[in-house]
Every structure is written in structure tokens, then in C-alpha cells.
Amino acid sequence: MGTNFYAHVKAKYKPYDYKDPVSVMYDGLDDDPKVMELTNGYAWNKTYYKDIDSLNKDYYHVLHIGKSSCGWHFSLCIYPLIGINSLDDWKKVWSSGDCKIYTEYGEEISQEEVLSYIVDRQGIDEKDEAKILKQNNDMVEKEGIGRRFDTYEQYLSYNGAVRGKNGLWAHRDPRYHSTDNTYDLTDDVNFW
DSSP states (O other): OEEEEEEEEEOSSOOOOOSSSOOBOSTTGGGOHHHHTOSSSEEETTEEESSHHHHHHHOEEEEEEEEEETTBOEEEEOBGGGTBOSHHHHHHHHTTSSEEEEETTSOEEOHHHHHHHHHSOOOOOHHHHHHHHHHHHHHHHHHSOSOOOSSHHHHHHHTTEEEOGGGOEEEOSTTEEEOSSSEEEESOOOOO
16 A cells, blocks of 8 residues: 655746647646637646636646655655755755645645654564565465565565665665665656
8 A cells, every 4th residue: 555645836936928828738638628629728737727827826836755655665756956855855845835745635734744654664573574474475385376485585675675774675676765764765756
């Protein structure tokens, strides 16, 4: 089970000043016949705006903060081109007063809540590791499918992981940059 988190950061400038008044930006709007019929106005995030000032008043940049997956380090997205390279950079964005944080389910949460998802993570202990390994190997023997492992490290490696902090799995994939904390950094934000 996992949850994605997003920061909606208020734009501090007019992001669009098109000569052509119809601007379909993303989220499938270009396939929507109603949007294609617009002749005077702007479309953004499935919302129609009569003029550019109305659009800019409501415009937020939506940035993927990352994903919380059960048993894994938090996958914290970084955006080097806009100066978000660490958890501390994210904290500055969240506390700017121009940011709202949402889960993928549309629930608004506080800075403290998202921070807790990132740093207050707990995984499993050695007793649970042995239990997982035994369950896996028993299933392989019973069902005749899957792969048997002699050690929990083999099981982790097979799943693209290494031991992380607090009994969590740390990402071994080169798209992730491991930290000494309960999260890994990634600039490959195209995951769900």
C-alpha cells in the first residue's frame, strides 16, 4: 500500500501570457471536445478561465513530493532545476505560506503530517524478517512457483532493495540516492 503526496505551490508570477487565448495544458484536456470548442479563454487542470488574470489568480504549481510505500524508505522527489535538492529545501517550500499539501486522494494535510510520513517510518525487525522469509519459502514449496531464498539479504536483493534505516527497505535502483535517514531521494518523479 502506498500514498503519493503533492505540493500545490502558489505561482509568484504570471505563468502564461499567450497570444492565442485557448491554452490546453495537461490532464487530458486536449482530448475533451468541450475544451476544443473554446474560442476565448484558458483551460488549466480541467478548469476554464475567461481571462489570463483569472487563470493566474488561481494558478498553482503542482509538484510531486514523493511516495510512502509500506516497508520502504520514503521516495522523496527532488527538483534540482528549481532548487529542491533535499528535505530541508522541501521544508522551506511547505512553510512559505503559499503551499498546500495533498495526498493523491485529495486530502489536504499539514506540513507536520507529511514530514511524519517521511521521517517517522518504521519497518520490521529480525523476527519479522525470518517470518517473511519462511512464508516465502513455504509458498514456493507448496505452490511450486516463485523463488526460494536462503537469507533475507537475498530476498531484499531480489526485490531491488538493501537494508535501510529502522528496518525499512532502501532502494537499490540507480534512480534513487540513498540517505542515512528513512527516505531516499529521486529525481525520477514519474512513478505512482
